[in-house]
Amino acid sequence: MTEKQQSIVNSALKLFADKGFDAVPTSAIAKDAGVSEGLIFRHFQNKVGLLNAIMQMGKEKIADNVSEILALNTPEARVTAIMEIPFYIAEEDYPFWKLVYSLKWQNDYYDDEMSKPMKDILISALVEMKYIDAESEADLILSYLDGFATTILLKGEVVDKNKLLQTLRKKYK
Amino acid sequence: MTEKQQSIVNSALKLFADKGFDAVPTSAIAKDAGVSEGLIFRHFQNKVGLLNAIMQMGKEKIADNVSEILALNTPEARVTAIMEIPFYIAEEDYPFWKLVYSLKWQNDYYDDEMSKPMKDILISALVEMKYIDAESEADLILSYLDGFATTILLKGEVVDKNKLLQTLRKKYK
Amino acid sequence: MTEKQQSIVNSALKLFADKGFDAVPTSAIAKDAGVSEGLIFRHFQNKVGLLNAIMQMGKEKIADNVSEILALNTPEARVTAIMEIPFYIAEEDYPFWKLVYSLKWQNDYYDDEMSKPMKDILISALVEMKYIDAESEADLILSYLDGFATTILLKGEVVDKNKLLQTLRKKYK
Amino acid sequence: MTEKQQSIVNSALKLFADKGFDAVPTSAIAKDAGVSEGLIFRHFQNKVGLLNAIMQMGKEKIADNVSEILALNTPEARVTAIMEIPFYIAEEDYPFWKLVYSLKWQNDYYDDEMSKPMKDILISALVEMKYIDAESEADLILSYLDGFATTILLKGEVVDKNKLLQTLRKKYK
DNA sequence: GATGAATGAGAATTCATTCAT
DNA sequence: AATGAATGAATTCTCATTCAT
Known part of the structure; x- marks a missing residue:
């Protein structure tokens, strides 16, 4: 797992835990992780894929x-x-x-x-x-x-x- | 509380409990309650207002x-x-x-x-x-x-x- | 023109002048005039009818x-x-x-x-x-x-x- | 400013000037500009943001x-x-x-x-x-x-x- | 005449996702 | 790998208007 991948996972985990999976837009994750939104989908396919990871x-x-x-x-x-x-x-x-x-x-x-x-x-x-x-x-x-x-x-x-x-x-x- | 108001509350409660507040669109509530979507907002201001009620x-x-x-x-x-x-x-x-x-x-x-x-x-x-x-x-x-x-x-x-x-x-x- | 009719006209004129015709909802007029929203339509047919009056x-x-x-x-x-x-x-x-x-x-x-x-x-x-x-x-x-x-x-x-x-x-x- | 951004601004200016800010839906701007409606909000945040720009x-x-x-x-x-x-x-x-x-x-x-x-x-x-x-x-x-x-x-x-x-x-x- | 509940069309905005670069 | 522009479907919410009472 690359550094950016890890950063996405960290941000997503933090935000999901805080606000709930459905209440967190992928844009918020990208912003918090300091990556482009597209990268989330390149690495994890879709939002559920990120959750699964x-x-x-x-x-x-x-x-x-x-x-x-x-x-x-x-x-x-x-x-x-x-x-x-x-x-x-x-x-x-x-x-x-x-x-x-x-x-x-x-x-x-x-x-x-x-x-x-x-x-x-x-x-x-x-x-x-x-x-x-x-x-x-x-x-x-x-x-x-x-x-x-x-x-x-x-x-x-x-x-x-x-x-x-x-x-x-x-x-x- | 009118009959339709009650119906909205019932449907919302059922759906929120089942899928979570953020995962339920107001359209689904309206449909389940058998009312127009606009009515939800007329009675409860917004989605959070409905939750509060x-x-x-x-x-x-x-x-x-x-x-x-x-x-x-x-x-x-x-x-x-x-x-x-x-x-x-x-x-x-x-x-x-x-x-x-x-x-x-x-x-x-x-x-x-x-x-x-x-x-x-x-x-x-x-x-x-x-x-x-x-x-x-x-x-x-x-x-x-x-x-x-x-x-x-x-x-x-x-x-x-x-x-x-x-x-x-x-x-x- | 009845008292309520006059009240509607006054409120509408005030609000239209202030915010512009398109920016004023009929609900705001009704509220300001202290009448029900339906009454506007009974007396003036529709919003444009009110403007015409x-x-x-x-x-x-x-x-x-x-x-x-x-x-x-x-x-x-x-x-x-x-x-x-x-x-x-x-x-x-x-x-x-x-x-x-x-x-x-x-x-x-x-x-x-x-x-x-x-x-x-x-x-x-x-x-x-x-x-x-x-x-x-x-x-x-x-x-x-x-x-x-x-x-x-x-x-x-x-x-x-x-x-x-x-x-x-x-x-x- | 990208080409599409410029196109949005042009269309909005034309339509706002013609019909007034409040009378122009963002859907009409998007259509006239030949872009998706969402793009307006991605670039200008909201309708007022577009006006400000x-x-x-x-x-x-x-x-x-x-x-x-x-x-x-x-x-x-x-x-x-x-x-x-x-x-x-x-x-x-x-x-x-x-x-x-x-x-x-x-x-x-x-x-x-x-x-x-x-x-x-x-x-x-x-x-x-x-x-x-x-x-x-x-x-x-x-x-x-x-x-x-x-x-x-x-x-x-x-x-x-x-x-x-x-x-x-x-x-x- | 008057109310207020109710509607449905549409308006602003969001968001997961795609794609060219 | 990575970006960021772009999309289109959904979502929340608004509003003129209708209608039963």
């Missing part, structure tokens, strides 16, 4: 996450790690996650791809832990995860993330 | 919710009721809540107004219950709430809501 | 002017009177004349009707005064008239009308 | 006029030259001046900028010529100028411009 890059990050979690020894550790994912998102990755969460509400395409691997890991961990209704238990934990993500990504400046994590951990001693 | 109507619903919860006797009951709100949203109100949640991600204007009263109730209930860090505790519960809302509104057809609630309650017996 | 009323005023001038004894007095017409327009008639002058530039329909009688009087007066090229002389005087009208109607607050008239008269002792 | 180009023409007049040796020559400006407007510049004069009547924004330099030259010439009330004298001459412009631009085909100028000069021999 962004999501593709994100998925690779997620794959890394998944393997880290799989590397944990106990099922308990794996479950906890998943639930606490939002607390460990690097600030530089906030735009990507904001975009993922905003797309959830309009488009189920990306969502499944993102959460499916986590759900699979969760269920097998919970089965290993002898939970009777592992699926419902998994859904509950994924709900927590979504809730924490929502809070952290949207109220990052208002809510004390670390205190929140502490409070959470006390419950799950 | 929808949100205004929703806020009244929320106010009702708030007073119901305040009517509960014990702080424990109030806390539980808030956390479980998403499980009790009527299906006919799903579009409104989907819209609220989707707007959160591009526009924090409405959000504060929505969650502020709940947070206030939570904090005073938690103080009454002698929690040391009531604020963090409240944030945690509101995070749960957002997570449950996300799951129920988005995966309503895939996830068994009642089972999920049962699983949740077992934890907070 | 205004111009018709103005023409009657002009006819009065014409007879006053015809009543003057000497041809010199008549010529002078015509040239000085703009200096004697009542302030309340400014909007009407501004409208006439603004329409000149888009629409030759009204202009002829307004200036034709004056030109006829001028020519016969000038013939009587033994001018060789009465027509050119008349055009020159009508040009003066237009110039004074332009100055007085547009720069009424900036230019001292009376001083200007004095200066003019010194030339034509 | 036209006026800006015209002001440069005026500046040329002003310097020519300033180059004249005697104050008498300068005064006469200003008064006679309308007689020397090139036919190709008629549309621009028609536009200026038609805008005067709804919008005084441009007017001052146009006539101010002329008034300044006039006053200093008249002072040099020992006129007691130079300002009023200047206003009178500017009124003449406006009158001649009105006649020539609007009745150019009906009135004999040269004869009129002759008649005028006889007065000011």
